[in-house]
Amino acid sequence: MPQPLDHETDRLAPVPSIPNGKLIGYARVSTKGQLLGRQILALEAAGCERIYADKKSGKNAEREELSNALDYLREGDTLIVPSLDRLGRSIQDLIAIVTGLRKRGIGFTSLHEALDTTTPGGRLVFHVFAALAEFIRELIVQGTNEGLDAARARGARLGRPPAMTDEQIQHARDLLTRPKNTVASIARLLGVSRNTIYKYVPELKGGRVALTEETVTAALPGPTPAAE
Known part of the structure; x- marks a missing residue:
């Protein structure tokens, strides 16, 4: 050998x-x-x-x-x-x-x-x-992890920002209740993809009718409190 x-x-x-x-x-x-x-x-x-x-x-x-x-x-x-x-x-x-x-x-x-x-x-x-190079690399990794832990402790949101803001999601829901507005046209208007619309408006998967019913129900006023 x-x-x-x-x-x-x-x-x-x-x-x-x-x-x-x-x-x-x-x-x-x-x-x-x-x-x-x-x-x-x-x-x-x-x-x-x-x-x-x-x-x-x-x-x-x-x-x-x-x-x-x-x-x-x-x-x-x-x-x-x-x-x-x-x-x-x-x-x-x-x-x-x-x-x-x-x-x-x-x-x-x-x-x-x-x-x-x-x-x-x-x-x-x-x-x-x-x-020395390995030591520097370990210091960088350690510093990065400590920074992430500190950010989490402060309640900071880590990772990529959401593709749609709450305002955009609400706007998409409002537009989707109108039959003439297609998902593709709304996506173009908001500058996102069709898949993003489906991701952030999950109720849309149940169909436009389900979405409309849910939106209308949410908009209805609550029960009138009984008079004393």
Whole structure:
């Protein structure tokens, strides 16, 4: 039975364990007006055999050349970037990419930060980043939950606002008592869908006659109190 790779059993094991693969570079600028020259020169100086480059914002999920670079990499290779902000849209995105490389036995190096996951110090720094990102995420989740609990305690209404106000519902009921008004026309008038009308005026499901009878009954005056 083949033994598991070192990087699967030891978080600080060297990846790749034997760095005999290719050095692949990735560069990115945010706009077409920016130049890639300085980044490419730095990657060439680092010994990259092949360089991929995108001209897109880091917030853009569709980074074709990054996808091509990740597809090209093989176990034993190392991905090199000029700086961390050229690779990830956020620290969570960065950690996800580098963790994926590690699982594939691929190294990662960022020139500006001198971060190299093929060295013990670089791997340690990366895991500190990962732990910090998880800590921040948990703080955000905790703060969000505490805020929701406080809002509920104040009686605040949570979630999406209702599709129809009480005034609109009453207006819809009044209009529906007139036979010439269709549900579709009333929905258009109120700026909602037919399904919304049926949802907020459930008695309409019993038919227009039932709705009219209920509306009329509700409008009738109550019994006159007996004279003393």
